[in-house]
Amino acid sequence: MSVSKRLVGMAAALAVAAGAFAAPAVASAAAPAERGGGHEGTRAAMNAAVQDGVPGVALQTKDGHGVWKATAGVGNRRTGAPRSAQDNFRAGSITKTFIATVLLQLEAEGRVSLDDTVDKWLPGVVSGNGHDGRKITLRQLLNHTSGIFNYTEDEDFQREVFLAEGFFKNRYRTWTPKEIVGIAMAHQPEFAPGAGWSYSNTNYTIAGMVIKKVTGNSYGDEVRRRVIEPLGLHGTYMPGTSAKVPQTSSRAYSTLAATPTGRIYDVTELNPSVANSAGEIISNSGDLNRFYSALLRGKVLPAKQLAEMKTTVPAGQVDGRYGLGLIENELSCGVTVWGHSGGIHGSTSMAVTTADGKHSLSFNFNGDWSGDSAKIVEAEYCGTE
Numbered sequence: 001m002s003v004s005k006r007l008v009g010m011a012a013a014l015a016v017a018a019g020a021f022a023a024p025a026v027a028s029a030a031a032p033a034e035r036g037g038g039h040e041g042t043r044a045a046m047n048a049a050v051q052d053g054v055p056g057v058a059l060q061t062k063d064g065h066g067v068w069k070a071t072a073g074v075g076n077r078r079t080g081a082p083r084s085a086q087d088n089f090r091a092g093s094i095t096k097t098f099i100a101t102v103l104l105q106l107e108a109e110g111r112v113s114l115d116d117t118v119d120k121w122l123p124g125v126v127s128g129n130g131h132d133g134r135k136i137t138l139r140q141l142l143n144h145t146s147g148i149f150n151y152t153e154d155e156d157f158q159r160e161v162f163l164a165e166g167f168f169k170n171r172y173r174t175w176t177p178k179e180i181v182g183i184a185m186a187h188q189p190e191f192a193p194g195a196g197w198s199y200s201n202t203n204y205t206i207a208g209m210v211i212k213k214v215t216g217n218s219y220g221d222e223v224r225r226r227v228i229e230p231l232g233l234h235g236t237y238m239p240g241t242s243a244k245v246p247q248t249s250s251r252a253y254s255t256l257a258a259t260p261t262g263r264i265y266d267v268t269e270l271n272p273s274v275a276n277s278a279g280e281i282i283s284n285s286g287d288l289n290r291f292y293s294a295l296l297r298g299k300v301l302p303a304k305q306l307a308e309m310k311t312t313v314p315a316g317q318v319d320g321r322y323g324l325g326l327i328e329n330e331l332s333c334g335v336t337v338w339g340h341s342g343g344i345h346g347s348t349s350m351a352v353t354t355a356d357g358k359h360s361l362s363f364n365f366n367g368d369w370s371g372d373s374a375k376i377v378e379a380e381y382c383g384t385e
């Protein structure tokens with residue numbers, strides 16, 4: 001596989017189903033709340049991820065039987081310290097559900113319509129090389145049918161961000177939304193608006209810009225005010241340009257290479273403006289379970305807007321179907337879960353819940369080169385090992 005193709009996979013660090021990407025296998029360590037049995041398939045899948053090379057896993061589930069917390073592997077490869085089920089971590093593209101939620105709340109307030117064009121709010125921003133914001137709606141941004149080029153697939157950007165030399169040169173650099181959109185506009189669109197589906201982080205960078213234009217506040221401030229604070233998500237942050245991950249947290253690791261072998265780097269510190277409103281959020285498994293459960297139970301959006309969020313289109317690049325910042329996935333046993341995956345340097349996360357919001361699962365790998373998130377989800381909901 002070419003460097004370019006491999007880096008597109010690594011760019012899942014800011015994309016949708018951020019796969020895992022290899023550290024020595026470490027024996028599983030149970031969190032205190034796990035002792036006493038149950039969730040055997042989920043525990044086995046976590047162990048398998050560690051054996052496959054993931055440094056560590058931090059996981060929480062919540063269902064009718066209560067909260068179950070578990071860990072496997074290590075949170076610090078140098079000291080051997082275990083992960084904590086309460087770890088905060090960079091959650092990558094899970095940010096997209098929060099951004100879509102804010103725009104849908106603004107629609108419910110009559111301040112914006114999802115059928116507005118991008119150009120109505122950001123005249124001239126989406127233009128060049130065939131891109132035309134006069135023909136793209138906000139809805140098409142949120143469900144990835146805009147055709148706008150994905151800036152994380154730009155080869156120069158990949159070298160500056162995903163390979164070791166570029167990462168260590170630029171890890172504390174601040175990227176502006178205008179700069180990010182400009183990278184995308186230097187390329188031709190993937191297709192005409194509405195004529196296909198293609199995951200693009202640029203879509204959500206633009207959505208964040210629209211939130212600021214409509215409200216006068218940054219997207220981070222609006223997410224905090226409208227979602228984080230009302231739900232009491234005390235471990236969830238929109239860090240902006242801050243390079244730190246608040247404690248309790250583990251170290252995050254990446255190979256920063258075109259192939260997932262060789263040296264492993266500690267990439268914990270990172271200015272997340274590189275991900276912007278497409279993927280900057282920091283959270284933990286407990287908070288993500290609370291958020292997605294409340295969202296699907298209608299506690300965050302009015303019924304009309306939740307129905308819009310759950311109106312899905314075929315999504316060729318991911319398992320399942322894509323709504324507005326929300327993925328619908330039918331598992332092998334017939335259970336349907338709703339949520340999102342996310343990744344960024346050194347971190348791969350998943351958060352899903354059932355349609356009634358009663359059975360939620362969230363977890364994080366503190367490595368970005370290996371492991372199978374789907375197996376953990378299948379194990380939890382379908383009892384597979």
